[in-house]
Amino acid sequence: MRIYLAGPEVFLPDALEIAAAKKRLCAAYGLEGVFPLDPPPAAPPAERPYWMRIYLGNEAHIRSCGALIANLTPFRGPSADPGTVFELGFMRALGRPVLGYTNAGADFLDRTRAFLGPAARRRADGGWEDAEGLGLEDFGLTDNLMIDGAIAAAGGVLERHDAEGDRWRDLTAFARCVARLAGGGG
Amino acid sequence: MRIYLAGPEVFLPDALEIAAAKKRLCAAYGLEGVFPLDPPPAAPPAERPYWMRIYLGNEAHIRSCGALIANLTPFRGPSADPGTVFELGFMRALGRPVLGYTNAGADFLDRTRAFLGPAARRRADGGWEDAEGLGLEDFGLTDNLMIDGAIAAAGGVLERHDAEGDRWRDLTAFARCVARLAGGGG
Numbered sequence: 001m002r003i004y005l006a007g008p009e010v011f012l013p014d015a016l017e018i019a020a021a022k023k024r025l026c027a028a029y030g031l032e033g034v035f036p037l038d039p040p041p042a043a044p045p046a047e048r049p050y051w052m053r054i055y056l057g058n059e060a061h062i063r064s065c066g067a068l069i070a071n072l073t074p075f076r077g078p079s080a081d082p083g084t085v086f087e088l089g090f091m092r093a094l095g096r097p098v099l100g101y102t103n104a105g106a107d108f109l110d111r112t113r114a115f116l117g118p119a120a121r122r123r124a125d126g127g128w129e130d131a132e133g134l135g136l137e138d139f140g141l142t143d144n145l146m147i148d149g150a151i152a153a154a155g156g157v158l159e160r161h162d163a164e165g166d167r168w169r170d171l172t173a174f175a176r177c178v179a180r181l182a183g184g185g186g
Numbered sequence: 187m188r189i190y191l192a193g194p195e196v197f198l199p200d201a202l203e204i205a206a207a208k209k210r211l212c213a214a215y216g217l218e219g220v221f222p223l224d225p226p227p228a229a230p231p232a233e234r235p236y237w238m239r240i241y242l243g244n245e246a247h248i249r250s251c252g253a254l255i256a257n258l259t260p261f262r263g264p265s266a267d268p269g270t271v272f273e274l275g276f277m278r279a280l281g282r283p284v285l286g287y288t289n290a291g292a293d294f295l296d297r298t299r300a301f302l303g304p305a306a307r308r309r310a311d312g313g314w315e316d317a318e319g320l321g322l323e324d325f326g327l328t329d330n331l332m333i334d335g336a337i338a339a340a341g342g343v344l345e346r347h348d349a350e351g352d353r354w355r356d357l358t359a360f361a362r363c364v365a366r367l368a369g370g371g372g
Contacts, residue, residue: 008320011315011320011321011322012319012320012321013309013319013321049325050325051323051325051327051331051334051335052331052335052338052339054331054335055331055332055334055335055336055338055339056335056339058332058335059335059336059339062279075320076263076264076265076298076301076302076316077262077263077264077265078262078263079262079263079268080268081330082265082266082268082271082329082330082332082333083330083331083332083333085268085271085272085275086271086272086274086275086278086330086332086333086336087275087332088272088275089271089272089273089274089275089276089279090275090276090278090279091279092272092276092279093275093276093277093278093279093280094279112262115262116262123199129197130262132354133198133199134194134197134198134261134354135197135198135199136197137237139235139236139237141237143268144267144268144269144272145237145238145240145241145269146241146244146268146269146272146273147268147269147272148237148241149237149238149240149241149242149245150241150245150272152238152241153238153241153242153245168318168320
């Protein structure tokens with residue numbers, strides 16, 4: 001089965017080395033990892049702008065895969081990379097297995113409070129809100145409930161792992177997702 | 187047609203008033219706005235946790251709608267609310283029209299650089315990266331290319347508007363999306 005490897009590693013200078021490591025972990029279980037930077041199943045029209053060809057290529061990759069594993073490690077804020085979250089929603093709507101992992105183990109509420117700092121304040125009902133009055137989710141989840149919910153609805157796993165070293169290259173939690181998928185779990 | 191009104195307004199204390207205003211704008215064009223906090227088409231199983239019932243309800247709402255308009259105003263960082271981005275990906279995979287708007291008109295690169303501050307640095311090739319070495323997108327877009335790409339692929343519009351007042355309650359750009367959708371455009 002082809003597995004779409006969603007995550008913000010595409011922005012790293014050594015993206016292809018990380019992709020190769022992830023693909024090796026997949027191959028050890030008889031799975032084929034598909035990285036966003038791989039050549040897409042069909043080349044997008046050459047007359048479209050570069051960024052649109054990337055979009056169309058990624059969409060085609062996702063449609064060609066049987067499952068998706070998302071790197072949900074927090075990215076420039078308390079939540080996951082928006083491109084990755086988009087792809088998670090896309091694959092969930094296709095009805096195929098979605099799994100995720102994060103290399104930051106803390107609850108979403110704690111991470112959001114840490115991000116906001118003194119701007120986070122208590123509401124009269126005991127909940128938290130930001131400086132603009134938007135409430136903070138407090139469900140003991142990993143990220144926005146649509147993310148945790150999609151993975152739960154698909155019967156997948158969301159692996160939390162506190163990376164001690166390099167949080168963009170630690171594949172401990174990713175490997176757990178691959179093992180779970182290979183074992184027949186979502 | 188039913189239009190799913192995706193956005194982080196659900197986190198505001200006056201979410202229902204904003205929902206009512208959006209629904210009125212839809213109704214003026216013969217469209218039915220569906221807000222995430224509306225009762226879902228079918229009640230999720232009562233034994234599921236509260237957050238999971240919200241997830242399942244939103245998924246059912248999206249499936250019941252013929253199009254989606256996403257509020258992509260930056261949320262706790264340079265990008266849109268991740269729940270909204272998830273829903274955009276979900277609806278795009280269903281092949282139905284998706285449109286979006288943002289009440290922050292600046293380019294994604296400029297917003298991301300402003301967010302990162304002095305941590306943003308030049309790469310040798312002239313591009314930008316953050317303190318962990320992850321590159322910044324520089325395509326003149328509104329947000330991550332998967333967001334702009336999905337709307338373009340669906341034939342939709344992504345309206346940019348610099349809200350002068352309250353960026354969570356300014357419906358100028360939202361109204362443009364509704365008019366576009368009602369006019370037969372995506």
